[in-house]
Amino acid sequence: MKILVTGAKGFVGKNLIAELRNRKFTDILEYSRETDQTLLDKYCKEADFVFHLAGVNRPKDQSEFMNGNYGFTSTLLETLKKHQNTCPILISSSIQAERDNPYGISKKAGEDLLFEYSKETGAKVLVYRLPNIFGKWCKPNYNSAVATFCHNVAHGLPINVNDSNVVMKLVYIDDVLDEFINALSDKENIKEDFCEVPTVHTITLGEIVDLIYSFKDSRRERAIPNMSNQFTKKLYSTYLSYLPEDQFSYDLKMNTDSRGSFTEFIKTPDRGQVSVNISKPGITKGNHWHHTKNEKFLVVSGKGVIRFRKIDSDEIIEYFVSGDKMEVVDIPTGYTHNIENLGDTDMVTIMWANEVFDPEKPDTYYLEV
Incomplete structure (x- = not known):
């Protein structure tokens, strides 16, 4: 099976490609901003499944939202149609698609485009409206509060919390990967028009910050957190991935x-x-x-x-x-x-x-x- 992954160098893309290889998928077509654009035509002709993860979420200009989240999706679908390739397509959208802001509007436009493509061609489309994702390799000080907090606390830098009572809905990268790879075998978790990652964690911003600071303190206290709590276990693994490379070790008394x-x-x-x-x-x-x-x-x-x-x-x-x-x-x-x-x-x-x-x-x- 040839698997096309757009956004291959992004947070989800890097994790997905690593796990696909772990599971012995070897024919992976990686496409990112750095890829020669002429390869998209070749990849769209050959692909047996498309993970469409490319997108824009922190542009310099708000007009880039529509260009990146709608425009490239349109190009991708047109190229698939050119080769009459009706392989399944999975797109990573966002719960922001329900909101009236430039990012949400652009994600909703991409979703609508995909649904229309499915009606026109009969291709199977899987639209995942994802909440905030956390885990290793997410870029700090970009679009993830968890990544920023983990990085800054691990590096001894300050963090800014405007409202600690804000409720966050989060999915862990490994749970996302499991769900995405299930979709390769027609085992996606679908609810009406949209697909979902089954495990969603709900927690306040203040509780996340307290946990991350406790992780830093745990090295001094020679402790590890309560791993029976699944969110704590996942967040702790995420925090450790942001440790400075010269601070992996710590002394014992x-x-x-x-x-x-x-x-x-x-x-x-x-x-x-x-x-x-x-x-x-x-x-x-x-x-x-x-x-x-x-x-x-x-x-x-x-x-x-x-x-x-x-x-x-x-x-x-x-x-x-x-x-x-x-x-x-x-x-x-x-x-x-x-x-x-x-x-x-x-x-x-x-x-x-x-x-x-x-x-x-x-x-x-x-x-x-």
């Missing part, structure tokens, strides 16, 4: 002493925390128990033993562990426990706890095993 070190790696609001424990040869750490807190230990380097004793028993239980055999050891409540390095090199243990450490309520009670 290592608590060191003669026994080794203990470093908190990740804290979460609902899944506890992960830490890295390094024990010097011959060192024993622990000798405490918990009422409710539970942990998992995974030795990834070195060798040692984890000992348990139920607090009302004299019986000692031993689990010998090694980085040569990846094995998770649960630390049940009500058992005092310790971990000893039996090797002659540092022993590295990944430790998960079901709750973030709270110094006001540590739930940790000293007792020798």
